Amino acid sequence: MPNSPPLFIGDLVKSRRVIYQPSSFAMQNLLYLQETGSLTAIKPHTSSRQNLSSFLFFYVLDGEGSLAYQNKTYSMKKGDCAFIDCRNKYSQSSSSQKLWSLKWVHFYGPNMSEIYSKYLERGGEPCFSLTDKKENQFEPLLDLILDTASSSSYIRDMKINEELSQLLTILMEYSWNPERAKTSNTTGLNIANVRAFIDQNFTGKISLDAVANQFNVNKSYLLRLFKQNTGLTVNNYIQQKRILMAKNELRFTNKTLDVIAQECGLEEANYFIRMFKKIEGLTPGVYRKRWGL
Structure with missing residues (x-):
């Protein structure tokens, strides 16, 4: 006791x-x-x-x-x-x-x-x-x-x-407290719709500007409202989706880094490697060796 x-x-x-x-x-x-x-x-x-x-x-x-x-x-x-x-x-x-x-x-x-x-x-x-x-x-x-x-x-x-x-x-x-964001949302923008749009398009060329244009809102306003509701910036959310997809590809396929980079919207292998290491703390190759099939 x-x-x-x-x-x-x-x-x-x-x-x-x-x-x-x-x-x-x-x-x-x-x-x-x-x-x-x-x-x-x-x-x-x-x-x-x-x-x-x-x-x-x-x-x-x-x-x-x-x-x-x-x-x-x-x-x-x-x-x-x-x-x-x-x-x-x-x-x-x-x-x-x-x-x-x-x-x-x-x-x-x-x-x-x-x-x-x-x-x-x-x-x-x-x-x-x-x-x-x-x-x-x-x-x-x-x-x-x-x-x-x-x-x-x-x-x-x-x-x-x-x-x-x-x-x-x-x-x-x-x-x-996402409800705080709702009280200042005078445009009727639904962040769930924004996330759905990003989820469907993150493997292509998509950015904060592209999302703001899609929903016809000011990008500074979109950035503020999105972060209030998700805790992430639009670009960080896109990045998160891409890295998650890449991790699944690294673990469960034998695709090359170039192919994975292109499929995940990360342009090419060198950029993919830099981005992955910055976020995960290790290279895609090391991640695959540790966690792959």
């Missing part, structure tokens, strides 16, 4: 927390925990931080407060969440009328900057509400992370890596 973290009672808060020391291996290779716990405010107070090599997620259990982050102040209440990059300056304040209770986790990892950028790119925001969601998946997961950090398991770092990955997966699901 995990050990219960000690209760700390100060002038401003009472809290349970675990300050975690990950291994060097975890810090170099995994998502790793820095601190996690829960707190209840005893008095109104403000906590400010900046220049921390950390990312913070917290969930408001009860009460009200606010988060000041990147020149904006977010009012928060029961059921609200925050996910922020603590390298930026931030401060969080409990309301004087309804003192809040929080559960939180501070964590980091070698690729967290890129992951957080993807979160923002998909429509994620520093603060969001769970009130319109069917199930609160965050609170039990925060409890699980706390239990793991408090345990004596010899594989705690691996378990915590898995649990933090699950947290990020859920956050990515919450960040995915």
Whole structure:
């Protein structure tokens, strides 16, 4: 059974927390925990931080407060969440009328900057509400992370890596907001039709310009709307379709690289090899040897 973290009672808060020391291996290779716990405010107070090599997620259990982050102040209440990059300056304040209770986790990892950028790119925001969601998946997961950090398991770092990955997966699901794109779509453009057109034509000469002309829309508008709905640019989506087809051809046929390149819309073998290696990290020839028939 995990050990219960000690209760700390100060002038401003009472809290349970675990300050975690990950291994060097975890810090170099995994998502790793820095601190996690829960707190209840005893008095109104403000906590400010900046220049921390950390990312913070917290969930408001009860009460009200606010988060000041990147020149904006977010009012928060029961059921609200925050996910922020603590390298930026931030401060969080409990309301004087309804003192809040929080559960939180501070964590980091070698690729967290890129992951957080993807979160923002998909429509994620520093603060969001769970009130319109069917199930609160965050609170039990925060409890699980706390239990793991408090345990004596010899594989705690691996378990915590898995649990933090699950947290990020859920956050990515919450960040995915194609409905925002729909509210600004005044042309009636259906992205499903755009994808169907690309799916039918990606093996030929097709580009952002060609797709915009097909649907008679401005290409900047098309690019913005497509990315809001799919998480990809039009060209990246075309590229993805071509590489996926090429991988199937490499695995399940004996066709030459020239033939595969032409059939997938990748012009010729040299360009195909460069593009494939850039995306997959290995050449088509090596991929075929590893995964082919």
